[in-house]
Amino acid sequence: xxxxxKVVLLGDMNVxxxxxxxxYMERRxxxxxxxxxxxxxxxxxxxHHISLWDTAGREQFHGLGSMYCRGAAAVxxxxxxxxxxxxxxxxDRFLALTDTANADCxxxxxxxxxxxxxxCALLPEAEDERPSEKPxxxxxxxxxxxxxxxxxxxxxxxxxxxxxxxDEKDVPAAEKMCFETSAKTGYMVDHLFETVFDMVVxxxxxxxxxxxxxxxxxxxxxxxxxxxxxxxx
Amino acid sequence: MEAEDPGLPPKGGMDLPxxxxxxxxxxxSPGSMDTGEDEPSVALDEQVELPGAQNNGPLSxxxxxxxxxxELTETREESSEKDLSDSASTDNTLEDSSExxxxxxxxGGPPGEEEVAVQPRPPTHRDEDVTxxxxxxxxxxxxVLSEAGKPIYSRYGNEExxxxxxxxxxxxxxxxxxxxxxxxxxxxDDRKLVFVQQGPLVLVSVSSTLQSEQQLRQELLYVxxxxxxxxxxxxITRIFERKKNYDLRRLLTGSEKILDRLLNLVESDxxxxxxxxxxxxxxxxxxxxxxxxxxxxxxxxxxxxxxxARSQLVTTVQEKTVIDDCRLEPTDLHLLLNxxxxxxxxxxxxxxxxxxxxxFNPDCYFYAYISxxxxxxxxxxxxLSTDKESFYSVSDCKKRIEEGMRxxxxxxxxxxxxxxxxxxxxxxxxxxxxxxxYKPLDIPDNYRQLPQFTSPELEGPYCSESERHRxxxxxxxxxxxxxxxxxxxxxxxxxAEKETLLAWVTSKFELYTCFSPLVTKAxxxxxxxxxLRWIKKEEDRLFIRYPPKYSTTPNPGKGSKGPRxxxxxxxxxxxx
Ligand SMILES: Nc1nc2c(ncn2[C@@H]2O[C@H](COP(=O)(O)OP(=O)(O)OP(=O)(O)O)[C@@H](O)[C@H]2O)c(=O)[nH]1
Ligand SMILES: [Mg+2]
Numbered sequence: 001x002x003x004x005x006k007v008v009l010l011g012d013m014n015v016x017x018x019x020x021x022x023x024y025m026e027r028r029x030x031x032x033x034x035x036x037x038x039x040x041x042x043x044x045x046x047x048h049h050i051s052l053w054d055t056a057g058r059e060q061f062h063g064l065g066s067m068y069c070r071g072a073a074a075v076x077x078x079x080x081x082x083x084x085x086x087x088x089x090x091x092d093r094f095l096a097l098t099d100t101a102n103a104d105c106x107x108x109x110x111x112x113x114x115x116x117x118x119x120c121a122l123l124p125e126a127e128d129e130r131p132s133e134k135p136x137x138x139x140x141x142x143x144x145x146x147x148x149x150x151x152x153x154x155x156x157x158x159x160x161x162x163x164x165x166x167d168e169k170d171v172p173a174a175e176k177m178c179f180e181t182s183a184k185t186g187y188m189v190d191h192l193f194e195t196v197f198d199m200v201v202x203x204x205x206x207x208x209x210x211x212x213x214x215x216x217x218x219x220x221x222x223x224x225x226x227x228x229x230x231x232x233x
Numbered sequence: 234m235e236a237e238d239p240g241l242p243p244k245g246g247m248d249l250p251x252x253x254x255x256x257x258x259x260x261x262s263p264g265s266m267d268t269g270e271d272e273p274s275v276a277l278d279e280q281v282e283l284p285g286a287q288n289n290g291p292l293s294x295x296x297x298x299x300x301x302x303x304e305l306t307e308t309r310e311e312s313s314e315k316d317l318s319d320s321a322s323t324d325n326t327l328e329d330s331s332e333x334x335x336x337x338x339x340x341g342g343p344p345g346e347e348e349v350a351v352q353p354r355p356p357t358h359r360d361e362d363v364t365x366x367x368x369x370x371x372x373x374x375x376x377v378l379s380e381a382g383k384p385i386y387s388r389y390g391n392e393e394x395x396x397x398x399x400x401x402x403x404x405x406x407x408x409x410x411x412x413x414x415x416x417x418x419x420x421x422d423d424r425k426l427v428f429v430q431q432g433p434l435v436l437v438s439v440s441s442t443l444q445s446e447q448q449l450r451q452e453l454l455y456v457x458x459x460x461x462x463x464x465x466x467x468x469i470t471r472i473f474e475r476k477k478n479y480d481l482r483r484l485l486t487g488s489e490k491i492l493d494r495l496l497n498l499v500e501s502d503x504x505x506x507x508x509x510x511x512x513x514x515x516x517x518x519x520x521x522x523x524x525x526x527x528x529x530x531x532x533x534x535x536x537x538x539x540x541x542a543r544s545q546l547v548t549t550v551q552e553k554t555v556i557d558d559c560r561l562e563p564t565d566l567h568l569l570l571n572x573x574x575x576x577x578x579x580x581x582x583x584x585x586x587x588x589x590x591x592x593f594n595p596d597c598y599f600y601a602y603i604s605x606x607x608x609x610x611x612x613x614x615x616x617l618s619t620d621k622e623s624f625y626s627v628s629d630c631k632k633r634i635e636e637g638m639r640x641x642x643x644x645x646x647x648x649x650x651x652x653x654x655x656x657x658x659x660x661x662x663x664x665x666x667x668x669x670x671y672k673p674l675d676i677p678d679n680y681r682q683l684p685q686f687t688s689p690e691l692e693g694p695y696c697s698e699s700e701r702h703r704x705x706x707x708x709x710x711x712x713x714x715x716x717x718x719x720x721x722x723x724x725x726x727x728x729a730e731k732e733t734l735l736a737w738v739t740s741k742f743e744l745y746t747c748f749s750p751l752v753t754k755a756x757x758x759x760x761x762x763x764x765l766r767w768i769k770k771e772e773d774r775l776f777i778r779y780p781p782k783y784s785t786t787p788n789p790g791k792g793s794k795g796p797r798x799x800x801x802x803x804x805x806x807x808x809x
Contacts, residue, residue: 040583099651
C-alpha cells in the first residue's frame with residue numbers, strides 16, 4: 001500500500017530534523033543519533049495516510065536525497081537558527097534535491113533550536129499561548145547568538161519559488177511558510193506539521209480524484225484549524 | 234581472515250599421545266561426542282610448559298611425548314599478567330618470523346631484528362607526543378588515516394589534535410614502503426603497534442592488551458570493513474584517486490559513534506573473536522515458524538531477511554539465486570547489527586538506507602529496510618534488497634510478517650524469552666564453571682549456515698568492566714594460542730591469577746571455558762563432560778540447527794538485469 005501523500009524533511013546534519021519529528025510523533029524530546037539514510041513514518045491525517053520521511057543530513061547520504069523526494073507533496077527545509085551555514089546549505093545543497101518532488105510541491109522553511117536564542121520559547125508547548133511574539137528586549141539574555149533571522153528565511157523561500165519557477169501568487173505566502181521551532185520545548189512544532197499536512201490534503205484529494213473510481217469523503221477531511229495562525233513576523 | 238576461519242589447525246605434530254588419559258566423557262556420554270579418530274585425548278601428564286619461566290624460549294616443547302600441547306601457568310600474584318603478555322608476544326614473534334615481514338623495533342635496533350623487545354626501556358618514541366598521560370594510558374588506541382597522512386578517525390581524542398602523531402605514522406608507513414616493503418607491526422615493552430593498509434586507508438592499532446598481532450590486525454580489518462559498509466570500497470578508491478588529500482571525515486562525520494561502538498563491542502562481545510553469530514536461545518518449533526514466515530514474505534529483489542532480538546540472531550532467510558554463489562558472512566552481519574545498534578536505537582520509524590556488506594561485495598550497496606517490531610525496540614527485522622526503489626514493497630513484506638507474528642502470538646513468545654538475560658551458566662549445573670564460549674563446527678548444512686556460537690551471561694566476578702576486559706584478554710590469549718599459525722594447539726589448560734581456563738578445539742567444536750581458580754584438572758575435565766552433555770541436550774534451542782529453506786522471490790534478482798548494469802550504485806550484482 002502506498003500512502004496518499006508524502007512529506008520530506010531535508011536539511012543539514014544536526015539541525016534537528018529527527019528531533020522535530022520525534023517531538024511531533026512521540027510528544028517528547030530525547031537524545032537522537034545522526035540518521036542513516038532515511039526513516040519513514042506514517043501519519044494518519046483525517047482519512048488520509050501521510051508518509052513522513054526523515055532524511056539524513058550527512059554528506060555521505062547526499063546522493064539519496066532525490067530518491068526520498070520523489071513524488072513529494074511537501075518538503076520541509078530545516079536549518080538551525082544558531083548556525084548560519086545550515087541555511088546556506090539549504091540553498092546550495094538541498095534545494096536541487098527537490099527536483100524530483102511534485103510540480104505543485106509545497107515548501108516550508110523551518111528554523112529550529114529557537115530555544116537556544118529565544119527565552120520565550122523555553123516555555124514548554126509555548127505555542128498554545130503565544131503563537132507569535134518576538135522575544136521582548138526584557139527577555140532573559142540569549143545563550144547563543146542567533147545567526148539566522150526570519151528575514152533570511154523569507155528570502156530563502158522566495159529563492160525557492162524562483163528556482164521552482166513558481167509565481168508568488170499561486171503559492172502560500174512566505175510569511176505563512178516560514179517557521180521557527182524548538183524541538184526541545186515543542187515550540188511551534190505541532191503548528192508546523194499541522195499546517196503542512198492541511199496544505200497537502202488538497203493535493204491528496206486531487207490525486208485520489210484522478211485515480212480510478214476513488215470516492216473521496218470530503219466530510220471526513222480534517223479542517224484547517226490552525227492555518228490562520230501566523231508564525232513569522 | 235584467519236580468526237574467522239573455523240578450520241582446524243593443521244594436523245602436523247598433533248599425534249595423540251599413546252599413554253594419554255582419555256577424557257572421561259568419551260566413556261560416559263558417547264552420544265555427546267564424536268569418538269572418531271581425530272578426536273584428541275588429553276594427556277593429563279605432568280609435561281607442562283611454563284611460559285613464565287625465564288629461559289623457556291618460545292619454542293619450548295612439552296616434553297618428548299607431549300604432542301598435545303598443554304600449558305600450565307602457576308598461580309602467581311603480580312607477575313602473572315606480565316608473564317602472560319610476554320609469552321603472548323613471544324608467540325607472535327614466532328608467527329612473524331615465519332610468515333610476516335619482520336617486526337620493527339623502535340628504539341634504534343637494526344630494522345628487521347627478529348627479537349621482540351621485551352626488556353623495559355623508556356618509550357622514547359612517545360616522548361614527542363604532547364598529549365596527556367591519561368590519553369596514553371588507554372588500553373587500545375585505534376587510528377585511521379589516509380595515505381596522504383590526513384587523520385580520519387581516532388578512538389580517543391580529537392583527530393585534528395593528533396594530526397602530527399598521524400603524520401608520523403604515515404611517515405613510517407611510507408618510509409618502509411619506499412624500500413618496497415610494508416610495515417606490519419611494532420613491538421614495545423608494553424604496547425603492540427599494528428599497521429594495516431587497505432587501499433588508500435591506513436589503520437593503526439596501539440594496544441597494551443594481550444591480543445596477538447593477528448587478532449589486532451583482525452580488529453583493524455573490522456574497522457576498515459565498517460567504514461566500507463558505509464561508503465563502499467569502490468567509492469573510497471574513486472574519491473582518493475580524484476583527490477589524494479581528500480578529507481574523508483566529510484563523509485564520516487556522524488559515523489564516529491558507529492566506529493566507537495564497534496571497538497567497544499570487539500572488546501566485549503566474543504562474536505568478533507570467534508567469527509560467529511550469537512543465536513537467541515529459542516524453542517526450535519518457534520524458530521522454524523518464524524523462519525517460514527520470513528520465507529513467505531518476499532518481494533522481487535529481496536535477498537536477505539534477518540530477524541534479530543537484542544542483537545542475537547533469531548533466524549535468517551536467504552534468496553535462492555544469491556546463495557548459489559555466496560552465503561551471508563558473520564562479519565557482515567556483525568557490522569550490520571553494529572550499525573543498526575549505533576544509529577537506530579529506539580527508532581520508531583522504518584529505516585531505508587543503503588548499506589554495503591563488505592565481505593559479500595565491498596563495492597556495492599544493498600538497500601536495508603530496518604524496523605523494530607515491538608515497542609521496546611528489542612525485536613528487529615532487517616530486509617535487504619538490491620532495488621533502491623522497492624521501499625514500499627519491502628515495507629509491505631514487513632506488514633505481512635508482523636501480521637503473521639500477531640495472529641500466532643509469536644511476538645509474545647519471543648519477548649517472553651527476552652525478559653531474562655540470555656541464560657545463566659548455572660543452568661549447566663557445574664558450580665566451578667564460571668563462563669564458556671562454545672562454537673559448534675558440526676552444524677547440519679554447515680555450508681549454507683552462518684557460523685554460530687553460544688555463551689552464557691557474564692556473571693559473578695565478571696560484572697565490572699575491568700574484570701570483563703581481563704577475562705576477554707585471557708580468552709584472546711587462549712584463542713591466539715589455539716590459532717597460532719606457527720604452532721597451533723588443540724588444548725590449553727591455563728592457570729591464571731584469578732581463574733583457570735581451558736580451551737579445546739576438535740573437529741566438532743571450539744570451546745573456551747573459565748573455571749574458579751580452585752578447580753583441579755580432574756575437576757575441570759568432569760565439568761567439561763557435564764557441559765558438553767548439557768550443550769548436546771540444549772543444542773536445538775541454542776543454535777539454528779536446520780536453517781529455513783531458501784526463499785525464491787517471484788522475480789528473482791538473477792533475472793533482473795537492471796541492478797547488474799546500474800553498477801555500484803545499486804546492489805551487489807554490479808560487482809559480481
Ligand atoms: N537546544 C535544542 N537542541 C536541539 C533541538 N533540536 C535538536 N536538537 C539537538 O541537536 C542535535 C541534532 O538533532 P537531530 O534531530 O539528530 O538532527 P538531524 O537534523 O536529524 O541530524 P541528521 O540526522 O544527522 O541529519 C541533537 O543533539 C539534538 O538534541 C532544539 O530544538 N533545541
Ligand atoms: Mg536525523
